[in-house]
Amino acid sequence: MTISLPPEMIREVERVRKAEHRTRSELLREALRAYFTARRTFPTYTPTAAELRAIEKGRAEMRRGEYLTLNDFFRTLDRSRPKTPAKGGRTRTAR
Numbered sequence: 080m081t082i083s084l085p086p087e088m089i090r091e092v093e094r095v096r097k098a099e100h101r102t103r104s105e106l107l108r109e110a111l112r113a114y115f116t117a118r119r120t121f122p123t124y125t126p127t128a129a130e131l132r133a134i135e136k137g138r139a140e141m142r143r144g145e146y147l148t149l150n151d152f153f154r155t156l157d158r159s160r161p162k163t164p165a166k167g168g169r170t171r172t173a174r
Contacts, residue, residue, distance in 0.1 A: 092107075
């Protein structure tokens with residue numbers, strides 16, 4: 080069997096192979112075993128037509144700039160949480 084790999088991947092194979100004192104064949108056999116196990120454990124999911132439409136709608140919104148960054152999302156969550164007093168503390172009232 081002959082395979083072609085991009086130069087970056089060849090360098091990574093060589094780095095790992097040397098670090099683990101393995102042959103290329105051993106390393107690639109192990110990689111294929113892991114791949115086949117993952118395929119059996121996590122089967123490919125095919126989205127429904129409705130899910131594909133929702134995905135495309137979301138992508139179109141993102142292209143238009145209609146999205147929140149993760150930080151914006153967390154700030155939105157923080158604002159919607161009720162404020163609670165510190166542990167063991169009591170709320171003070173003005174006298």
